[in-house]
Amino acid sequence: xxxxxxxxxxxxxxxGDIGVITLDRVKALNALTTEMVETLDTVLAEWEKAGLRAVxxxxxxxxxxxxxxxxxxxxxxxxxxxxxxxxxxxxxxxRLNARIAEYPxxxxxxxxxxxxxxxxxxxIHGTFRVVTDKAMLAMPETAIGFFPDVGASYFLSRxxxxxxPYLGLTGARMSAADALYAGLATHYIDSGTIGLxxxxxxxxxxxxxxxxLRSLTPGPSPVAASTLAVHRSEIDWCFGADTLAxxxxxxxxxxxxxxxDTRSVLARLSPQSLQLTLELLAWGRQRSLRExxxxxxxxxxxxxxxPDFIEGIRAALVDKxxxxxxxASRFLGHDADGRPRWMQ
Numbered sequence: 001x002x003x004x005x006x007x008x009x010x011x012x013x014x015x016g017d018i019g020v021i022t023l024d025r026v027k028a029l030n031a032l033t034t035e036m037v038e039t040l041d042t043v044l045a046e047w048e049k050a051g052l053r054a055v056x057x058x059x060x061x062x063x064x065x066x067x068x069x070x071x072x073x074x075x076x077x078x079x080x081x082x083x084x085x086x087x088x089x090x091x092x093x094x095r096l097n098a099r100i101a102e103y104p105x106x107x108x109x110x111x112x113x114x115x116x117x118x119x120x121x122x123x124i125h126g127t128f129r130v131v132t133d134k135a136m137l138a139m140p141e142t143a144i145g146f147f148p149d150v151g152a153s154y155f156l157s158r159x160x161x162x163x164x165p166y167l168g169l170t171g172a173r174m175s176a177a178d179a180l181y182a183g184l185a186t187h188y189i190d191s192g193t194i195g196l197x198x199x200x201x202x203x204x205x206x207x208x209x210x211x212x213l214r215s216l217t218p219g220p221s222p223v224a225a226s227t228l229a230v231h232r233s234e235i236d237w238c239f240g241a242d243t244l245a246x247x248x249x250x251x252x253x254x255x256x257x258x259x260x261d262t263r264s265v266l267a268r269l270s271p272q273s274l275q276l277t278l279e280l281l282a283w284g285r286q287r288s289l290r291e292x293x294x295x296x297x298x299x300x301x302x303x304x305x306x307p308d309f310i311e312g313i314r315a316a317l318v319d320k321x322x323x324x325x326x327x328a329s330r331f332l333g334h335d336a337d338g339r340p341r342w343m344q
Contacts, residue, residue, distance in 0.1 A: 010040060016205070023061070056197060072313055097125050101126075115135065117150065124151070143287045145273055145303075152281075153284030161236040231258050244275060273328055
């Protein structure tokens, strides 16, 4: 077994033909920095040549798998006019997302705690996504004046029914049951057992990875407890609409606490982000992952310079008053060829 602390925030080790990478920026809930994504990408690139049987990505934090990208640093770059630093972060992060999706060995993410934004990009594109009773998954970008990225225009747009638009627009938090129901997670293991996964893979070199993961599953799947399942018909009806105005109208016409609460949530979010998200998900349904990542990279260059992004980060992470004052969207309308403004 070879262990190396590649940086202060990333550890990697080879256990026979199993690779294990551990995110170790515990105090920041493993929020991703440029150094972290560059390190992860380098390790995976090197291991591609090693003929590994599987790669496991886990966390040293008892609270989080990965809380997302260090988006406050991106905001500081925008305020300082340092576009190059933000460009490097997003381009490296998206390259890493694509590498994980195309990785030659099974890629196993152990999601035991918070997994949001960039954490979704590290896990959802991999072969197996294991969740525990402590898992909480979300794409909450519309609350900070941004949009669901890291390939979300690909993976959210392919969820059944209208789950993708619902999750992308509202930033709704998913439990393990919800993630399994939506197909974003593949296996469920108790929090106290999930740490056994690497050893189980090492100890059973001839068994398929899926079989080993299923052997650690503690009985019936928790899918029956999914809130998404309970509200699926309402989600499909309301968020199957083509425009934000129609989504709002359908929510207003739908009786019950869920519809009222969801409508209230949308009313608090960035109108610009909501518009971008709905259009991006519709566009992404017929594109490859790499096409989606390329489009998202282009869009980040404009989105992080908008007043809504600067204000959203201020309200959520700097002043923490949770009272953003949103501006008018800079992406309204279409060009002469019918393309939405965000594509220009």
